[in-house]
Amino acid sequence: MVGQKSSKAQSVFFHVFSCALGFIMIYPLLWLLMSSFKSNDTMFHNAFSLIPEKWDIIQNYASGFKGIAGISFWTFFKNSAIVTVASVAGSIFCSLLAAYAVSRVEFKGANFWFGCIVMTMMIQYIILKKVGLSDTLVSMTLPWIFGYAFFIFLIVQYMRGIPRDLDEAAMLDGCSKIGVLFKILVPVVQPSIVTASIFAFYWIWQDFFQPLIFVSNPKNFTIPLALKLYTDPNSYNNYGGLFAMSVISLLPVILIFIKFQKYLVEGIATDGIKG
Secondary structure, X not given: OHHHXXXXXXXXXXXXXXXXXXXXXXXXXXXXXXXXXXXXXXXXXXXXXXXXXXXOHHHHHHHHHHOEOOEOHHHHHHHHHHHHHHHHHHHHHHXXXXXXXXXXXXXXXXXXXXXXXXXXXXXXXXXXXXXXXXXXXXXXXXXXXXXXXXXXXHHHHHHOOOOOHXXXXXXXXXXXXXXXXXXXXXXXXXXXXXXXXXXXHHHHHOOOHHHHHHOOOHHXXXXXXXXXXXXXXXXXXXXXXXXXXXXXXXXXXXXXXXXXXXXXXXXXXXXXXXX
């Protein structure tokens, strides 16, 4: 009887603690959402409160979508979408090819070239500026589109866990190296590809510093840069519009996570097929 009471008390404590911890973790998102409903002049009267003193939902979201200096928020959203989709597709495709070359194709200096891949990020800005591609959407896409060191490393580690017997058996059946990659290896390493794609989406969608370096024209700003425009220490700060558009910008991130969370967990937890 005593053991049952103790077990029940532990269960209650665990659930209460879990709920409290969950609320603490989700509180910043709840605060952001509820702040997007507050009026600009009462927003910081009681900053920790989730309940607005004065509701101003329509004004906040309308002013947010209106944008800044005649540039609509949809322009920034479109820029982010173009840069993110093109960068994710190019980055994953090229990273897959590079990972296959490093992990499955035997050639002299493979490790040297793998090291060079890791070092490419150091010279991106210099190259783009020299060829006159700074301050364009292309300048934000190109550094990603030809592969990314972390994604190559991730896929390489996954591929190295796959027995080479699969490659040899496929080649005996007349399959080319490219055929081995896309017909044999890609279906097996799919979790690592999806994981890399999700990471790429998150990093590119919320990237602030790379667009800040490459772009100066507001018409080419992505969402992270554009949100900074809603606050100006020398003039009026539209915090309502800032929080409203921050909520909108989080929707694709949340939807991607809900849709692909099982692949994300599988890709991180699995080291590949052990031979």
